[in-house]
Amino acid sequence: MCEICRNTPCYFRCPNYTSKKPICYCSSCGEGIFDGEEYIENPNGEYRHYDCFYGMRDLLEWLGYEIKTMED
Ligand SMILES: [Zn+2]
Numbered sequence: 218m219c220e221i222c223r224n225t226p227c228y229f230r231c232p233n234y235t236s237k238k239p240i241c242y243c244s245s246c247g248e249g250i251f252d253g254e255e256y257i258e259n260p261n262g263e264y265r266h267y268d269c270f271y272g273m274r275d276l277l278e279w280l281g282y283e284i285k286t287m288e289d
């Protein structure tokens with residue numbers, strides 16, 4: 218059992234967790250995205266952790282949606 222996270226195998230956020238390579242990297246925080254973490258992929262092939270969005274606007278713009286203002 219790992220003495221830091223007390224899991225076997227290590228919890229994915231544990232500093233001792235080296236058994237697996239990240240599947241891909243988050244384009245916001247630069248950290249790896251590991252097994253069991255929630256993430257989103259956009260049409261440009263970029264990845265981000267679900268937790269690495271600052272809000273709905275950030276998420277939608279990253280996904281390529283335009284936030285429009287209705288005008289007459
Ligand atoms: Zn551990």
Ligand SMILES: [Zn+2]
Pocket residue numbers: 243244245246247248265266269
């Ligand atoms: Zn991230």
